[in-house]
């Protein structure tokens with residue numbers, strides 16, 4: 001099997017597993033218990049907090065552990081909205097190609113009387129700081145723009161957007177779930193007020209993440225109950241997962257430059273190979289993208305059929321996001337970069353893991369090329385196009 005869906009989730013790495021096992025077997029105390037056995041767990045919890053904070057150039061007090069990226073997004077946006085509402089500021093700026101954890105939280109806030117501006121994304125999958133600046137109004141309480149897109153992999157000018165928000169006194173949150181553990185992040189240098197991370201996207205376990213919130217930002221609870229996480233997130237801490245996530249993040253950063261140099265080479269080999277398929281187009285900027293991400297649209301193809309045929313050949317890939325596959329609407333991300341409906345349906349995302357080999361990349365190129373040819377050979381639209389009775393959408 002070739003697993004090329006690392007943007008959906010990753011395998012737990014050795015570093016994470018080694019850190020987790022003692023928490024599961026021997027140090028299983030509750031960090032809230034006062035006896036020494038509980039306090040040993042508490043020490044591990046605070047050690048993990050210090051470690052993840054250091055990975056982002058943040059202070060440990062600025063880290064709140066959550067159940068994952070979705071919860072961190074919800075809490076960041078809800079907190080900024082509550083702070084804004086107190087001052088009568090009920091306008092939020094975001095983009096059309098955010099993850100649903102952001103978009104659906106914004107939908108809920110809209111119901112509650114907030115005004116939401118979703119910025120358009122350029123064809124290259126980038127939103128500029130100038131566009132963010134132009135959308136900011138006196139009543140804007142939050143700008144939330146994702147760090148790297150989960151479908152097309154494009155990396156946004158986060159430091160510049162952060163600088164604009166700082167200058168205008170507006171809180172800036174970024175969903176960094178696809179970036180953390182894959183790119184170097186510095187919350188101070190990049191002017192980031194709030195940032196969401198999820199463990200399972202960088203070889204940590206599932207069901208754990210964290211929210212970074214700059215000192216002085218008052219978080220609002222999403223989960224109420226006990227006083228864990230300084231009263232901002234109730235529930236007994238998932239210590240094995242938290243410790244595993246911290247170890248995974250540190251381990252990723254240790255090997256990041258070396259791994260990324262290799263990934264970029266293999267990514268570009270894959271892009272060059274797939275670009276040879278006639279009437280195909282790369283989604284997102286060729287350079288300002290995650291080292292692991294390859295995203296294409298193919299003319300006259302159904303993405304779902306392509307995935308099933310690739311699965312038969314032992315290749316795990318994605319079309320649109322995992323959350324929307326199964327529905328017949330094309331991906332909101334592919335639509336946001338302006339691909340026409342017919343073409344948006346034929347999207348394919350391949351997200352490479354650090355252990356991918358050149359041979360596997362060449363296998364993917366060969367198999368995708370074959371699958372596209374096969375599906376086109378059965379497509380009435382493709383036949384009409386190749387007989388000149390219908391225009392191609394893609395050159």
Ligand SMILES: *Cc1c(COP(=O)(O)O)cnc(C)c1O
Pocket residue numbers: 007067068069070071073099101146148149150175176177178198199200201207208209
């Ligand atoms: C996966 C993902 C999330 C959700 O994270 P979970 O930990 O699965 O809740 C949010 N945003 C982006 C960009 C993602 O890729």
